[in-house]
Structures are given as structure tokens and as C-alpha cells.
Amino acid sequence: MSDSKTNNALPPDLARFVRGDILGMKGYVPGEQPQSGKVLKLNTNENPYGPSPKVLEAIREAANDERLRKYPDPMGNSFREAAAKVYGVKPTNILCGNGSDDILTILTRTFVPQGGIVSSPYPSYLLYETLAQLQGALFHRFSFAGNGWELPERWEGPKPNLICLANPNSPSGTQVGSLAMADFVRLVRVPVVFDEAYADFAPENAIGLVKEQHTLPAPVIVSRTLSKSYSLAGIRFGFALADETLIEEMVKVKDSYNCDAVALAAATAAIGDQAYFESIKAKIIATRQAAIPKLDRLGFSVIPSHANFLWCDHVTHDPTTLFQGLREANILVRLIHYPAWRSGLRISIGTDAEMDHLFDVMTKLV
Numbered sequence: 200m201s202d203s204k205t206n207n208a209l210p211p212d213l214a215r216f217v218r219g220d221i222l223g224m225k226g227y228v229p230g231e232q233p234q235s236g237k238v239l240k241l242n243t244n245e246n247p248y249g250p251s252p253k254v255l256e257a258i259r260e261a262a263n264d265e266r267l268r269k270y271p272d273p274m275g276n277s278f279r280e281a282a283a284k285v286y287g288v289k290p291t292n293i294l295c296g297n298g299s300d301d302i303l304t305i306l307t308r309t310f311v312p313q314g315g316i317v318s319s320p321y322p323s324y325l326l327y328e329t330l331a332q333l334q335g336a337l338f339h340r341f342s343f344a345g346n347g348w349e350l351p352e353r354w355e356g357p358k359p360n361l362i363c364l365a366n367p368n369s370p371s372g373t374q375v376g377s378l379a380m381a382d383f384v385r386l387v388r389v390p391v392v393f394d395e396a397y398a399d400f401a402p403e404n405a406i407g408l409v410k411e412q413h414t415l416p417a418p419v420i421v422s423r424t425l426s427k428s429y430s431l432a433g434i435r436f437g438f439a440l441a442d443e444t445l446i447e448e449m450v451k452v453k454d455s456y457n458c459d460a461v462a463l464a465a466a467t468a469a470i471g472d473q474a475y476f477e478s479i480k481a482k483i484i485a486t487r488q489a490a491i492p493k494l495d496r497l498g499f500s501v502i503p504s505h506a507n508f509l510w511c512d513h514v515t516h517d518p519t520t521l522f523q524g525l526r527e528a529n530i531l532v533r534l535i536h537y538p539a540w541r542s543g544l545r546i547s548i549g550t551d552a553e554m555d556h557l558f559d560v561m562t563k564l565v
């Protein structure tokens with residue numbers, strides 16, 4: 200992977216105090232986050248539209264002496280109640296997290312013992328492997344099946360303690376349908392987290408499976424984020440949906456106050472404004488669909504996506520050269536090298552005007 204780091208600077212007299220497996224691991228490196236300058240940022244799948252005006256109002260209201268002085272509600276009940284109405288579940292089916300990465304950490308710690316196994320298809324979200332390493336667990340990759348992006352119909356690998364399935368997947372943007380998700384849980388018979396960071400842009404999700412947990416042979420957990428479809432990547436808020444008995448176990452694992460008062464107020468307002476959410480979601484999906492034939496015409500091969508990004512590589516041009524060319528024009532996309540698969544560009548969907556600018560620059564580059 201291009202996104203990795205090692206610490207060569209740690210002197211041996213300090214290194215001897217650090218866990219050997221931590222010293223030995225590379226660590227996950229998130230996408231680049233320039234904090235200033237005029238950059239068109241299409242590299243980490245943020246939403247090009249701002250959050251609902253109700254979110255800003257809620258943040259202003261939450262930022263008062265009393266709220267900041269006290270600890271927040273450890274369970275985030277205001278959010279749980281609002282989200283339960285949206286998803287047709289009980290508040291006790293929901294666990295709040297400091298971003299969905301926090302939810303994934305909690306799940307790994309809940310289900311995977313030291314020396315256990317975390318499994319995920321390849322290529323997919325790279326954090327799963329890091330979480331396995333942090334837990335002192337093994338990481339097992341399996342291949343997508345069918346035309347390239349289906350789930351396997353036979354399980355030939357070791358028996359994992361947790362399977363992480365990004366659905367829609369990153370970087371492909373492809374989605375596995377709900378029948379295939381249910382079949383997969385029945386096949387593997389181990390806990391499966393459907394990481395639905397991008398499911399709001401897709402036709403299907405696994406929430407129905409959570410509601411039917413009693414019919415399934417192993418736990419199903421859905422992980423969601425407000426970073427993408429709700430425009431709140433800067434706030435850090437995610438949540439899990441699962442059977443309430445599983446949520447109770449996960450509560451034991453989480454930090455007591457894993458979501459702060461301002462984030463909770465913002466997230467509650469965001470999930471409560473479904474009209475705004477639907478309007479920006481529809482715009483992003485329309486822009487995504489319009490972008491595919493345009494990239495096609497420029498000679499890119501694009502995988503049809505159900506997320507707010509597109510994975511593409513060019514028939515003749517090297518992705519690294521294209522990435523550099525875009526960067527020189529102040530456009531940041533994500534260049535990812537997947538060993539034994541391929542390298543390509545993952546491009547987040549911006550506004551129509553931002554995408555037009557991207558296509559203008561790309562036309563010159565190819």
C-alpha cells in the first residue's frame with residue numbers, strides 16, 4: 200500500500216518499552232487532509248454539500264457553559280431515540296460511536312480474542328487489518344467471487360471470530376444484495392459486521408437482518424457513519440445497529456464517554472432532518488451517475504458504483520501520473536496501490552461544478 204508508515208526514529212532505549220507487535224506494524228494512514236489552500240478535495244469521500252442548517256443551530260445551542268462543563272450522556276440517548284424512529288428499531292438496538300471507525304474498534308474488541316481471526320474480502324477497507332493487528336489477532340483475506348464482487352458461496356478459509364464486509368465496498372463501490380448477505384451469514388455462521396459507511400447511496404442494506412437476528416445462526420451488526428451522507432466528517436459520529444443483547448456487550452467495551460456533547464447534538468439534529476438528507480443524497484447520486492459515462496469517454500474503466508465515489512483506472516495512462524497531474528492542478532483524488540490486484544484512482548463525488556472542473560483537467564491530461 201502507498202498509505203503506510205513506520206517509525207524509524209524511536210531509539211532502542213525507548214523502543215524496548217513498546218509492545219513488540221506495535222513496533223512491528225505499519226499503522227493505518229488516513230487519506231491526506233490539507234487544512235488550508237485552494238484544493239478541490241475528492242480523496243476521502245466527504246460530502247460536497249454542507250450539513251443541514253439544523254445541525255449548525257444545534258451546535259450553537261450545545262456550545263454553552265453548562266453543556267461543556269458536564270460530561271455528556273454516555274449512551275447518547277437523544278441520538279438513539281431519533282435514529283430508532285428513522286430505522287424502525289428500538290433505541291436499545293443502537294450504539295453511538297466516535298465515528299464508525301470507533302464502532303469497528305469496539306466490535307473487534309468485543310468479538311475477537313487475542314490470537315483470534317478477523318476476516319475480510321480483498322480489496323477492501325484497509326483499517327480492518329490494522330484493527331486485527333492492534334487486537335493481537337490474525338488477519339485473513341478472502342477473494343470476492345462471481346463476476347469479481349460477489350460473496351463466496353463456499354467458505355474455504357479458517358473460521359474467523361469476525362468478518363468485516365464493507366457494503367458498498369471501498370474502493371469498488373459495489374454492493375452485495377440483501378439475499379446474498381443473509382446467505383453469507385448462514386454460510387459462515389460467525390459474527391459479520393456489514394460496514395455500511397456508504398449504504399445511504401445504495402439500494403440495499405442489512406438492517407432487515409438485524410431485525411431478524413433471532414432467525415440467524417450468528418450475530419449481524421450494521422455499522423453506519425454520519426461522515427458521508429450526513430456531511431459530518433468533521434464531527435466524528437457513527438453508530439451500530441444490532442440486537443439489543445449484543446449492544447449491551449459492546450457497551451462494556453466502549454469508552455464511557457465516547458461521543459462528546461457537541462457531536463451528539465449535531466448528530467441528533469442531522470438524523471432528524473431527513474428531508475435535507477434526502478435532498479443532498481439525491482444530488483450526489485445524480486452526479487455520480489452522470490460522471491460514469493463522462494469518465495468512460497475519457498478512456499477510463501469505471502466500476503459501476505453504489506457509493507459516493509468511483510474507482511477507475513485508465514486504459515493507457517498510469518494512475519500515478521494522472522494523480523500527479525491532477526495534484527498539480529490542485530485536485531486531490533486518492534491513488535491506491537493494491538498489491539496483487541491493481542492500482543487506480545478513487546474519486547469522491549463532488550458538486551456538478553466540481554466534477555466539471557475535474558473533467559476539464561482530466562481531458563487535458565489524457
Ligand SMILES: Cc1ncc(COP(=O)(O)O)c(C=O)c1O
Nearest residue numbers: 298299300324365396424426437
Ligand atoms: C468502508 C469505510 N468504513 C468506515 C469508514 C470510517 O468512517 P468514519 O468517518 O465514520 O470513521 C470509512 C471512511 O472512509 C470507510 O471508507
